[in-house]
Amino acid sequence: MSRITVLGLGAMGSRMASQLLAAGHTVTVWNRTPDAAEALVKQGAFHARTPREASAGAEFVIAMLRDNDASRHVWLDREIGALSGMAAGAIAIESSTLTSGWIQELGTHMQHARVALLEAPVSGSRAQADARQLAYLAGGEEEVLERCLPLLRVMGSSVHHVGGLGHGALAKLATNAMLGIQVTGLAEVIGLLERNGADASRVLAAMAGTSVWPPVAAYLSGSMMTENFAPQFPVALIEKDFGYTLEEAGSAENAPTIAAAHNVFQRAATRGMGDRNMTSVVRLFTEKRD
Missing domain, CATH: 1.10.1040.10 (N-(1-d-carboxylethyl)-l-norvaline Dehydrogenase; domain 2)
Structure with missing residues (x-):
């Protein structure tokens, strides 16, 4: 089982975290409004105060956020950003719906920190997330995708590799x-x-x-x-x-x-x-x- 962090506990992120917990993974969660973590903590998740704290020691860090601005803040904020808490060799999985230009920029920041980035936005809504029927549209290196597949298949029924970073967006x-x-x-x-x-x-x-x-x-x-x-x-x-x-x-x-x-x-x-x-x-x- 893996040590996984989920950043963003909206309708989709909370369901993804719940599926990972049900599969037996060790899950740490963070959300801008802490109350959103309560149900997941009852299921066994650990709650962190900041993205940086949440990502410390994680093998995989998954983000499901609203937009480019939220993604930039959660990953790169100098004081609380998740990237500053990640160890070299860890994998960041960005599942938010973003622009290709921002994904490519984020990939550069990740590379400098020796963290691999897979973009993995999903097609599907709440019912599909509950039923583990999400379809992933993955962008990034095939080797990184292969390492992420066991996790993605806990949450989704299909994974499509559509190209390099930015192509998933x-x-x-x-x-x-x-x-x-x-x-x-x-x-x-x-x-x-x-x-x-x-x-x-x-x-x-x-x-x-x-x-x-x-x-x-x-x-x-x-x-x-x-x-x-x-x-x-x-x-x-x-x-x-x-x-x-x-x-x-x-x-x-x-x-x-x-x-x-x-x-x-x-x-x-x-x-x-x-x-x-x-x-x-x-x-x-x-x-x-x-």
Whole structure:
């Protein structure tokens, strides 16, 4: 069994730590708000006060954080940063959804500290994390990935090596962009059907029998039609990811469809939907207006 640190105990990080504990690993956790660690401590985790303290003695340090700024602070802060607590030869696993440029920069810092970096963002949400069905989109050296595989397979059902450092970030952003485009497309279609007096549920059921219906559409449309907007992937987070995707694209002109979908999530966020599930954007198209 390995000594593992998990930094960031949000919806995904807490579930990853729980799976590692269940598999018998020694797990130390840290979160910006300490209360988030209480349930994991009851399961047997150790709680550290800072990322630096948490990473001391760890063979693997996994981060699941909100964005580039949080990643930079947690890894590199001069006083409390995790990298300053890691021993040479340890492995850092960055599972947050970030930009490729930041991942490459972080890799340089890790190299100087003689710490290996694997980027391992995941596709999947809370249900997949609970069921150990996350799909990893890994970037980095194959040798480093091989050393991490036993841990990743505790939390996920598939691991895809997509290239060097930065390519995992691109793969994750591309995946989320495709998901978000499907969300906005379905939301617009439902609004179109309802405004024209059609039975949206019946039409969607018919569409589900055609080749245009992707597997995720059953969940997305079901959430929209029942207005079940409990956060699995909140609007605020996917809006952030779309911003990163457009940054990678270079301009909205290079990715006009992605830019249009981004605009939908921005509108939803300004209307107070940021904490709701991404599928709540359907209300932009179905709510009656005077």
